[in-house]
Amino acid sequence: MADQSTSLGMPATTVVPDGVAPLTDETRREAREIIARYPRSRSALLPMLHLVQSVQGYVSPAGIALCAEELELTKAEVGAVATFYTMYRRRPAGTYHVGVCTNTLCAVLGGDALFATAKEHLGIGNNETTADGTVSLEHIECNAACDYAPVVMVNWEFYDNQDPASLRSLLDGCQAGNPPAPTRGPSRLVSFKEMSRVLAGFNDGLGQEGVPAGPPSLVGLDIAKQRGDVAPSYPAASTSTEA
């Protein structure tokens, strides 16, 4: 297919920018491993794009080309998919990608103030990256953690119940390369690229780390225990299948 300079919102150049790792034979081998998981190859596209981000920190033109080749699609078809999903980045993410939830519930409980704090503290705006490339920032939609509001995600790990002071020290930690551990997550915060490998389906073995549940997840259970509330017990010799 012609090497067209598509205007799908992706930069047309295929030159790898400074500091961006090239895609390798290993990337291609792993892409094929992903394809093998699915009954039909095209289902592998989303995880393959996560894989591209795990190497380059964003979905580069070279990454689009690799996916297109492996799946026998056009670059336009792959580009059309990549631009639909907000997690695929058009420019490299920082090592630490910070998302502040500003959907209604978090916003009202303090998310708007936190986002203002983050912008001011980092000196960057929405969807921008610090000059040294360590931290990128965006405001995000509800991340299914409203009982921990206001919520901040870094590399899509939970930093629950934040306030301006805790957020500033979280951001300082990210900029200094030693961020605190997520509140519900592994004992160390992995980088944006490492995280992207997990989303591509390559388990990093950290799933056994961290709490099973944070405090709000347990309040109902705690109250039930205090009150002695339990679900009815299963019938002794249950004949469920004939019920």
Next chain:
Amino acid sequence: MLTPVLSAHWDEADSFSIDGYTRHRGYEALTKALATDPDALISLVKDSGLRGRGGAGFPTGMKWGFIPQGPEGQGAKPHYLVVNADESEPGTCKDVPFMLANPHALVEGVIIASYAIRANHAFIYIRGEVTHVVRRVQEAVQQAYAAGHLGKDIHGSGFDLELVVHAGAGAYICGEETALLDSLEGYRGQPRLRPPFPATHGLYACPTVVNNVESIASVPSIVLGGAEWFSSMGTEKSKGYTLYSLSGHVKKPGQYEAPLGITLRQLLDLAGGMREGRTLKFWTPGGSSTPLLTADHLDVPLDYEGVGEAGSMLGTKALQCFDDTTCVVRAVLRWTEFYAHESCGKCTPCREGTYWMVQILERMEGGTATEADIEILLDTCDNIFGRSFCALGDGATSPIVSGIKLFRDEFIQHINGGCPFDPVASTVFGGVKA
């Protein structure tokens, strides 16, 4: 009053591991199910009265029964089970903590459901923005394979099942089941025209069941306890236990597992009420797509019928509670911005309508709107509701129509003098002293 089943062991350090799960009779239901006729399992789930926990409340057993079986036509094609773990409806926060704490109940449910509908391939589609949840489910699946619960000829039953954990990439619309299927096929996640329904033409145009995480995770308990056990909880037409997610200006936000039909008053009593010195102003019963309710609705039974009669929907049981420091115009604007951002763009009423409504609400918040704008908003909602391609469009009108209905005076106040609220007062760190 509370009935923890899914959440009963979340306070144990290894609740998410296979050891923690089997210690509490985990995978016993699987053994029992594999010795049962698949059709009898479908009848069991029908008899239990389990209804889909993803929002719409469709009877789960009936959905399974729609899958064509037998050697001819669609029945002869491969069957698929797809678990909807996209959880992105604003306010909804039950499936994510559940998968973090107890992923094996989901995996066991997947195996039983697949066996019942005769699927040899299943997928768990998890929203991408929750890395640790993806890990936990990946590890649970690996452990289940290692234990022989997944793979070829499971425990000598002759039943084969491959289970793939698939991470999405950020798009609320992919929670809509047909958009989810397009996304899982590697396309932009846009809803499909129905009919044909996924039951006959779902993933790869094959018979497919799409079920919510909580629906599937409830299945092992039904197999172990029986239909009568399950339906002994709940109300006449809304059976069983479920996770209610309380959030916002309440003293103890979090997950409360209770029989369907409990009221917000009862839940707030358990949660210690609203924060000190403040009163409940408005709340959503099931996420932002369900019309707002107020303190007048504290005694509405939180089941499908009760909330419907109150003019809203039970939805995902995401009880977002806002107190009297909250500006309803601001809340409605923010939700509308969400819908405009997440509209997939396939149909005009939703794509254009949400965009216009954001502009009007911005004027409203900024104090430059006129009273005619209220009618324009309602008119636009009229042109979106029932005229959009999927339920996202309908959902986008819910906060606006219900917000204006319940708080018209507050909208007019904004028109006449701008926003009277101090946003600092509504925050958890700068507001009312506890």
